[in-house]
Amino acid sequence: MDAAAAVDDERSVEDALSYAILLSERVRSAAEHAESFKSDCSELRKQVDRLSPTLRSLVRFASSSSLYDRPVRRILSDICDVLDRALALARRCRRQNFLRRVVTITSAADFRKVQNLLDASVGDMKWLLSIFRADGDGGIELSLPPIASNDPILSWVWSFIASIHYGESSDRVEAANELASLAKDNDRNKQMIVEEGGIPPLLKLLKEGSDPEGQIAAATALISISNDQDRVWAIVKELGVPIIVQVLGESPMRVQILVANLVAKMAEHNPLAQEDFACENAIRPLVTLLAFDMIIGDDRRAQENGKASIHSILEMNRRRGESSKLGNPHNSLRHLNSYSYPTWDGSSRAGSHRREWENETYEVKLKLKTNCARALWMLSAGSISNSRRITETKGLLCLAKLIERERGELQYNCLMAVMEITSAAESSVDLRQAAFKTNSPAAKAVVEQLLRVIKEAEDKLLQIPAIRSIGSLARTFPARETRVIVPLVDRLGHWDPDVATEAAIALGKFACPANFLCTEHSRTIIELDAVPGLMRLLRSSERAQFHGLGLLCYLALHSGHNERLDQARVLTALEGADRSVAAQHPELKELIVKAMYHLKMYHSVGHSQRLSYPP
Structure with missing residues (x-):
């Protein structure tokens, strides 16, 4: 059997290990029956005797369904190649006729090469067992195995991924942070993390809500990886989108800040991820987080159970103000002011989230809203369906309010989101008629803020998206609307x-x-x-x-x-x-x-x- 075939991705690790153990026994037997180079063959047998116990020790891990097998397969492939060479060398030392001895020349240099390779294999196996905690030392293994002597990053990536799989809570957090640090260095490291199976354990760590520090570390690493279409697609293929959306809705604010950033990065670099997030209803929690302190919550039942939806509360506000002030877009915005927390799933977490929101600093709230606005921007970019979803969740009214009262990056992100939504409306009659009717409070509020930015803003980074948005809406304005x-x-x-x-x-x-x-x-x-x-x-x-x-x-x-x-x-x-x-x-x-x-x-x-x- 070919060594490479013994450890390919189609075969189980148990089969590969069995083949390596079988090869080691054959080498041992051939060395014992050598007729020439007996001392060299004896040394060969001793080295195989050192290697065999490490292979057998790995057997107890190989049957686990959660085995991190990337380093196992790579190291076993090299070991099988070395054992094949050792077996061929030992067999050449058996009794042979004169012609065979002349044709097949064996030298002490051949033994030295194989012995060095066997020494390296023993070192690789000891290192491999150490990252699976076989020696009980604990902690992250940062020693350099011989297999990675020319590329130490590979062994670090293996160690950190294995630690996330099998380590204690603190070790998992540390390992995720180390992967994030490696990913920030260069794209090669990012690609290596993906190819060596780093995404599944990071997603698992992100999903486990018991340790916010672990979630933060995992999200940070995934954000660093997500700057390339193929790497984002690798996250999507590992069913990462449903996990990310779930974490976005259920986690503490510190985690939500990073997860919103992750949504933005993935949507920015891969259109398929953009649509997957829409299918998983990521837009609704993003809009809800944007609307935290903009919603009137004096409906007693809504305050008691915390389950009122953003749609129903905004609709209630609209009906309340319709008879007096809602005709003025500025006044309609000013009605969006309270501190009740609407959940999108009716979960019992509403109370704790509301308390957390009230206790957090302004800077933390601002960062969360800034990242949520950027996520909406990236989700709506070039997507009519996502833009429609945002308008259906009353996102336009939230964006208009933030453009009115905020400055800096948050205001810019909101303007860019509006620019993408209006651009989609320009190319879609249905969206234009549904979301930008002349009597729509949300449309009036958005237009009012766009005109204000065009007139008052000094920064062209703000003026340009506002101007483009008005241009995209040109077909919605009647002839008498000369103020635009x-x-x-x-x-x-x-x-x-x-x-x-x-x-x-x-x-x-x-x-x-x-x-x-x-x-x-x-x-x-x-x-x-x-x-x-x-x-x-x-x-x-x-x-x-x-x-x-x-x-x-x-x-x-x-x-x-x-x-x-x-x-x-x-x-x-x-x-x-x-x-x-x-x-x-x-x-x-x-x-x-x-x-x-x-x-x-x-x-x-x-x-x-x-x-x-x-x-």
């Missing part, structure tokens, strides 16, 4: 070209033919004196020129005869662009030709009727 266009026009003259360009892109979505109200919106944009700002934008970067020209063409096509366009010499600008920038963009070139034709016709006949496009 005003701040966009103002931003055309922003000192930062990126902000000005994003404003042009957003306004382009109001004025483009895909918008049913493009004519009305185009006229509004011109009346708000957007053309001078657009003309300045044409002197900026190539990207700014491209989007500025596009908007300028839409305005020319949809606004009819307008003196503002003549005064700004838009036709001259388009003629110059037709010879330069537009040459690199055929689709823009065609649009410019139509716009120039339109302007020339109006200029020549001097009337304001809309003319047809050139054939």
Whole structure:
């Protein structure tokens, strides 16, 4: 039997061990019957006698269903190869005819090589038994086995994973922290942890809620690993998503902070994980954690049993304020203020979670909300279904409130989540009609905060997602809703070209033919004196020129005869662009030709009727 075949992944460890023990007996027998090199063969037999007891000691671990077999298989494979060489060498020392002795040359150097390999095998086996606590020493084994002499990281990874499998509570925490530390060093270490079977024990440690320190250590290690699509998929294949969602809902706040970060990392790097989290209903607990101190809880029954859902409480708030203040989006947000804790599973943990929340510092609460907002951002990125789920859990109202009252990273994450949700709504009529109806309190609250950020924020990292969000919602605004266009026009003259360009892109979505109200919106944009700002934008970067020209063409096509366009010499600008920038963009070139034709016709006949496009 081939040595490699004896220990492949298809065979049991018991079979591999049996084969290694059988080989050792054969080597021992062949060495005893040697006719030449008797002293060398005797030394060979002694080394095999040292190896055999370690192999037999491993038998009692091999039958365990929870055996961590990665180092076992690797070491047994090498041992079988060495024993095969030793057996062949010992057999050559039996009585042979003269021709066989001439053809087969055996030297003392051959014995020295095999003896050295057998010494290394004994060392490997002693190390292997030590990580399974066979010697009763306890603690994490950090000695270097001969097999890993060229790659010490491998032996450390094996030791730490084995310690998580079999160690005491403190040893498991320490080992998980060590794996996290190795994973932070480089991607090779991350990949090694995955390939050597580190994910299942880390998930098991994360799931066991009896020791928060162990959960924190496991989550930290998994976060470090989850920066690659394939490694995230390895976590998903080990059924990690249901475990992560369960821990997110049931654990102390310190653990939830890291688990929310883990959800964000996995969703960011693997679209399949993004959908798996949605199927496991991860969005609901994330929104609930965001809404901790935003929910009115004066319903007596809800306060007594702590089981009211976020949906029912927000709906109750809406009905309460509908007759007086809810018409104002700011007022609707201010109604979300209390300290009751709504659970999503009705568990008896609600009371302890509520007490924990009230006793935690502001910094801890802020970190949890920041990570939950980032998780929602990553879950909604490019996903219409996840964006719909967020709006169905009243997540929009929570995000709007946080954008209003928070600053820094939390506000940014909430804005990015809203940007992804509105982007999904732009491409989905159903989502747009369901979540962004003009009379929706959540939609009103979100739009109000987006406009406030565009007007007041100084940081372009906040302004840009807010501008993009308004642009994505362009088809939801009626013609009379000019207040959403005003701040966009103002931003055309922003000192930062990126902000000005994003404003042009957003306004382009109001004025483009895909918008049913493009004519009305185009006229509004011109009346708000957007053309001078657009003309300045044409002197900026190539990207700014491209989007500025596009908007300028839409305005020319949809606004009819307008003196503002003549005064700004838009036709001259388009003629110059037709010879330069537009040459690199055929689709823009065609649009410019139509716009120039339109302007020339109006200029020549001097009337304001809309003319047809050139054939």
